[in-house]
Every structure is written in C-alpha cells, then in structure tokens.
Amino acid sequence: MKKQFAAAVDVGGTNTKFGWVDNSGQLYGSGSVKTGEFSRAEDLITRVHKELQNLINFDQSGICGIGVGAPNANYHTGCIHYAPNLDFAKSIVPFASIFTEVSGLKCKITNDANAAAIGEKIYGKAQGMNDFMVVTLGTGLGSGIYTGGQVLYGSDGMAGEMGHTCLIPGGRKCGCGRLGCIERYVSIGGLTTTFLETTEGQKGELRPRQIQALAEEGDKHAIQTYKITGEYLGLHLSSMAALFSPEAIFLSGGLAQSGEVLLSPMRRAFEDNLLSHHKGKIKIELSGLEKQKTALLGAAALAFSSFSV
Amino acid sequence: MKKQFAAAVDVGGTNTKFGWVDNSGQLYGSGSVKTGEFSRAEDLITRVHKELQNLINFDQSGICGIGVGAPNANYHTGCIHYAPNLDFAKSIVPFASIFTEVSGLKCKITNDANAAAIGEKIYGKAQGMNDFMVVTLGTGLGSGIYTGGQVLYGSDGMAGEMGHTCLIPGGRKCGCGRLGCIERYVSIGGLTTTFLETTEGQKGELRPRQIQALAEEGDKHAIQTYKITGEYLGLHLSSMAALFSPEAIFLSGGLAQSGEVLLSPMRRAFEDNLLSHHKGKIKIELSGLEKQKTALLGAAALAFSSFSV
Numbered sequence: 001m002k003k004q005f006a007a008a009v010d011v012g013g014t015n016t017k018f019g020w021v022d023n024s025g026q027l028y029g030s031g032s033v034k035t036g037e038f039s040r041a042e043d044l045i046t047r048v049h050k051e052l053q054n055l056i057n058f059d060q061s062g063i064c065g066i067g068v069g070a071p072n073a074n075y076h077t078g079c080i081h082y083a084p085n086l087d088f089a090k091s092i093v094p095f096a097s098i099f100t101e102v103s104g105l106k107c108k109i110t111n112d113a114n115a116a117a118i119g120e121k122i123y124g125k126a127q128g129m130n131d132f133m134v135v136t137l138g139t140g141l142g143s144g145i146y147t148g149g150q151v152l153y154g155s156d157g158m159a160g161e162m163g164h165t166c167l168i169p170g171g172r173k174c175g176c177g178r179l180g181c182i183e184r185y186v187s188i189g190g191l192t193t194t195f196l197e198t199t200e201g202q203k204g205e206l207r208p209r210q211i212q213a214l215a216e217e218g219d220k221h222a223i224q225t226y227k228i229t230g231e232y233l234g235l236h237l238s239s240m241a242a243l244f245s246p247e248a249i250f251l252s253g254g255l256a257q258s259g260e261v262l263l264s265p266m267r268r269a270f271e272d273n274l275l276s277h278h279k280g281k282i283k284i285e286l287s288g289l290e291k292q293k294t295a296l297l298g299a300a301a302l303a304f305s306s307f308s309v
Numbered sequence: 310m311k312k313q314f315a316a317a318v319d320v321g322g323t324n325t326k327f328g329w330v331d332n333s334g335q336l337y338g339s340g341s342v343k344t345g346e347f348s349r350a351e352d353l354i355t356r357v358h359k360e361l362q363n364l365i366n367f368d369q370s371g372i373c374g375i376g377v378g379a380p381n382a383n384y385h386t387g388c389i390h391y392a393p394n395l396d397f398a399k400s401i402v403p404f405a406s407i408f409t410e411v412s413g414l415k416c417k418i419t420n421d422a423n424a425a426a427i428g429e430k431i432y433g434k435a436q437g438m439n440d441f442m443v444v445t446l447g448t449g450l451g452s453g454i455y456t457g458g459q460v461l462y463g464s465d466g467m468a469g470e471m472g473h474t475c476l477i478p479g480g481r482k483c484g485c486g487r488l489g490c491i492e493r494y495v496s497i498g499g500l501t502t503t504f505l506e507t508t509e510g511q512k513g514e515l516r517p518r519q520i521q522a523l524a525e526e527g528d529k530h531a532i533q534t535y536k537i538t539g540e541y542l543g544l545h546l547s548s549m550a551a552l553f554s555p556e557a558i559f560l561s562g563g564l565a566q567s568g569e570v571l572l573s574p575m576r577r578a579f580e581d582n583l584l585s586h587h588k589g590k591i592k593i594e595l596s597g598l599e600k601q602k603t604a605l606l607g608a609a610a611l612a613f614s615s616f617s618v
Contacts, residue, residue, distance in 0.1 A: 082585075130464065131468075145552075147463065147468075150457050154456065154555065155440040157554075158584075161552065161584065164551045165548035165552060169477060178547075243468060243469065246464060247464040275473055275485055276486070277390055278467075
C-alpha cells in the first residue's frame with residue numbers, strides 16, 4: 001500500500017484540533033487552536049492551514065486531501081449549517097470550499113459522529129462490517145450509521161441524528177426546541193439532570209466525574225442515576241436495532257468510559273428489548289479507536305475514503 | 310422497453326393473493342387462496358403455482374421471475390422466519406427456494422412493507438427518489454425504507470421494523486413481547502385500544518370503521534381517538550426524519566385511508582417536531598399505488614428489480 005497522508009481537522013465548540021494522519025492510521029504531529037478566537041471561518045481556516053504546513057515532516061507528494069469533522073456539517077454541500085456552539089457558523093458556511101481555496105487541497109466535511117463511524121470502519125473494530133452504528137456520548141449524543149456499506153446521509157446530507165429522536169414523548173426540553181429527545185437523557189447533561197431528579201436536588205448539581213466517584217463509593221443515588229441512564233440507552237438502542245439490524249454498535253465519548261455502572265444496565269435493557277431474532281446477535285462494544293485520537297482518525301478516514309487513489 | 314412479466318405473490322395471514330404483472334405495472338389476471346388451508350409451504354406453493362399457470366395469457370418467454378411479499382420474510386436468505394400468523398411458517402421456511410424448485414423460476418422474497426416501498430419506487434410516487442419511507446398502517450405497522458437508493462435490509466435482511474421501535478417506554482404490551490412499540494398505538498388494534506381508553510370503555514369495543522363513522526358524526530371521543538393516534542404517528546415520523554432525512558414519507562394500508570381526522574393532527578405533530586433544517590421540506594403523502602394492487606405491484610417490482618434484464 002502506497003503511503004498517503006491526509007490533513008485531519010476536528011472543529012469543536014472549544015478547540016479545533018488538527019494533524020496529519022497516514023493511511024495506516026499513524027498520526028504525524030498535531031495541534032489545536034481555540035475555536036472561539038475566530039469569528040469568521042476564513043480566519044480559522046487560514047490559521048489551521050498555516051499550523052498544518054508547519055507540521056509537515058514527510059513527502060508532500062503523498063497528500064491526498066483534507067477531512068473535517070464538525071457539528072452540523074453537511075457532507076453533500078460541504079457547509080456547516082447554523083451550529084449553535086460555533087461563533088463563525090451562525091448561518092450556512094461553505095467550510096469545505098473555503099478550505100480548498102485557502103490550501104489548494106480537496107476537502108470533505110461531515111459531522112463528528114459520522115467521522116467517528118468512518119474512522120471505526122477504516123481503523124477500528126468495524127473493519128469488514130457493512131452495517132453498524134457508532135454512538136458518541138459526550139456533551140450531546142451523536143450517531144454515525146453505516147447501512148449496506150455506506151454512511152447514512154439521507155436526501156440532504158444531514159441524516160443519522162439519533163440524538164434527536166424522541167425517547168419520552170413530552171419529556172425534557174431539548175436544545176433543538178423539541179421535547180423528550182434522547183440526548184437530554186443520555187449525555188453528560190442528561191446524567192446530571194437525572195442525578196438532580198434522583199436526589200431531588202439534595203446533593204446539588206454535580207459533574208459526571210463527581211457522580212461517578214459517588215457511584216464507585218456505593219452511593220445509591222449515583223448508582224441509580226447510571227442505571228436509569230444505561231436503561232434508557234439500552235432501550236433506545238434496541239429500537240435502533242429493529243430499524244437497522246446492525247452487526248454491532250460501538251460507543252465512544254466521555255460518558256461511554258463510565259464502566260459497568262452504566263454498561264451493565266444498558267446491556268440488560270438492550271437484550272431484554274431486542275426483537276427475538278436479534279437476541280444474542282448484536283454486539284455493543286466500546287470504540288476500537290484510542291479516545292484522544294478518534295476525532296482526528298475519523299476526519300482522516302473521511303479524506304482517505306473520498307480521495308484516496 | 311421490452312415487455313416482461315413477473316409472477317407476484319402476497320402471502321397474508323388470511324389470503325394469499327397472486328397474479329402476473331408486466332414491467333409497466335399492468336396486472337394480467339389475479340386470484341387468491343385461503344392461506345390457512347395449507348399447513349406446509351410446499352402445498353401452498355404448489356397450489357399457487359398451478360393457479361398462476363392457469364392465468365398465463367401472454368408470451369411466456371417474457372417471464373423474468375417471481376416476487377413474494379410475506380410477513381417476517383428475509384430478503385438475504387429467502388426464508389420466512391417464525392411468522393406468528395402463518396401456520397406453515399412456525400419455524401424457518403426456505404420459501405423462495407421451494408418456489409424455485411416447484412416452478413423452475415427465479416424467486417425473491419421480502420417482507421410486505423419492503424415490497425410496498427419497492428412498488429412505490431418503481432410504479433408510484435417515489436420514482437426518482439433515493440431516500441424515502443413507506444409506512445403501512447393496517448393490522449400492524451410496517452415500514453419499508455430506502456436509503457441512498459437501496460432498500461434498508463441491514464446485516465441480516467430483517468431491518469426496517471419501525472413498527473417495533475418504542476414510542477412509549479413501559480407502554481402497551483406488544484405481540485413481539487416488548488412494551489410500548491408504536492405498532493400498539495398506530496394500527497387498527499391501536500386505534501381501538503385508544504378508543505376504549507378515551508371512552509373509558511363506555512361505548513364498548515368498536516371496529517375502526519365504526520369509530521370513523523362516529524368521528525364523521527362529530528363524536529368527540531372518536532375525534533379525540535384519531536387525534537391521539539395521528540399525533541403519535543406524526544411525532545414518531547419526526548424521529549424517523551431525524552434518522553433518515555427522507556425526501557418523502559408515503560402512507561398505505563387501511564388506516565391511512567381515514568382521511569383528515571387522522572392526517573391533519575399527524576401533519577401538525579410532524580411539522581412541530583421536525584428538526585429546524587427539515588421543517589417544511591419533508592412531504593407526507595398517501596401512497597401513489599392503488600390500494601387493492603399495492604401488495605402485488607410491490608411483489609412484482611421486487612422481481613423486476615432483482616431479475617429484469
């Protein structure tokens with residue numbers, strides 16, 4: 001296999017990370033800038049491109065393009081659409097086109113969860129799989145879904161938003177304006193809300209790490225909070241299994257690292273609620289990508305899967 | 310376009326219907342037998358094949374194969390898996406293989422809702438669409454889903470079961486053994502249950518047609534029953550829209566013919582619950598296929614899409 005390189009960029013609400021990755025998944029230098037320092041996409045891109053140039057310590061002839069993971073990114077149009085956490089994307093920003101203009105390189109963009117799924121397929125545990133999901137559990141709940149060997153983009157490039165499917169009709173108010181989205185229950189914010197409800201506010205508003213520490217000490221409210229969260233996730237993933245018949249579901253993101261206090265009730269609820277022909281057949285596992293590298297490997301995998309020769 | 314013919318078979322719990330269809334969607338003779346009279350798939354197939362032979366009144370050289378729609382049918386394996394309403398399929402029955410053996414013709418099988426979706430794409434309103442859903446509202450709730458121009462079959466050929474995704478955690482007991490499946494709320498049985506709940510049983514257990522007649526007379530309980538049912542459907546379809554970003558959703562089956570008493574609250578709940586970038590962009594319409602012919606056209610379309618030269 002001829003060695004090729006892709007620039008990988010992960011645009012987040014706080015930091016924009018970047019680096020060079022080769023087609024075996026090796027990372028060649030990386031860095032980050034504060035996203036909030038840039039009010040225009042052009043300025044962020046120009047700075048990231050300059051930093052990327054400084055990191056090149058390999059044969060430039062092998063560069064195949066740029067892959068970007070970003071919230072609310074549209075694979076079909078190359079634009080970021082109204083991302084609430086990105087100052088520079090309060091309207092529709094043609095991020096991929098600008099990056100190509102600045103760098104002279106081809107650029108593809110997709111949302112961060114899709115990038116994580118592409119990374120899982122190219123470098124992780126989903127190699128050889130055609131039907132699987134990656135669910136990212138962090139500030140929000142994202143999902144990247146493969147069906148029949150292809151990323152599910154839908155008619156407009158924005159499909160695969162499991163985080164905004166309804167778990168509880170009339171339930172908690174979501175940032176998207178609707179009620180009861182699973183993201184409001186199974187995410188870092190969801191966990192803290194459930195803890196507040198479980199304790200009736202008597203222990204204050206704790207951060208997930210504090211709730212996890214309490215659970216490890218045997219605190220019954222903390223354990224109950226993880227149990228409720230895990231059961232919601234397991235139940236909802238069983239509905240996803242009825243829709244997608246995946247070979248496996250991979251979890252990534254900070255909340256996925258909570259351990260058995262979350263995963264054990266999740267697996268039980270999942271198995272209990274699978275259709276009979278699926279029982280015992282669909283694996284749920286943690287992502288095979290190193291946590292710190294998932295986003296960049298995913299973005300690079302997007303570039304390789306789009307531009308590799 | 311060279312004229313070709315497919316045998317179309319629709320296996321239902323009560324009747325098995327069959328006929329010949331050409332590639333323009335014209336039906337050349339049809340018939341039906343009582344499914345319950347046959348305790349073995351071989352006997353049903355032999356009988357249907359004989360009846361189909363008797364119906365041939367065209368040039369046999371144009372026959373390309375057989376398409377079958379059936380509950381719990383697996384496209385990948387050609388088998389019907391444990392269909393509760395089919396006496397001959399209490400285990401795994403290799404329906405397509407048996408049909409090929411008996412007839413000498415190639416045979417493909419899929420579940421009835423997938424067949425309806427293929428029919429919609431080839432003969433109905435989904436021509437030219439790559440991302441859409443067909444939802445069949447009858448005794449149960451079935452769905453056939455196209456993503457990226459392909460039917461969603463998943464890793465095991467059994468994907469696309471929207472009917473068994475959870476609407477209300479811990480809700481009504483479903484025939485599949487789980488709680489809260491949307492099929493228990495949005496289907497003929499679901500409507501009658503909701504009417505019982507709405508009237509607190511004071512008007513007895515009425516059939517959908519009686520409930521519809523009451524609604525047309527302005528009965529507030531009957532109207533409320535359709536409103537609840539429509540709102541459940543609209544809410545759940547908005548979650549499907551977040552997942553699949555379809556161009557359109559088509560409704561078929563008896564309950565879909567209820568008119569505005571169902572469709573108007575459904576559309577309102579759907580629009581209210583769409584993600585902002587989808588609002589006003591995803592059509593929900595009745596199927597473009599004639600109600601009586603949907604199943605046979607779908608089965609024929611499966612054959613043409615699999616075998617047509």
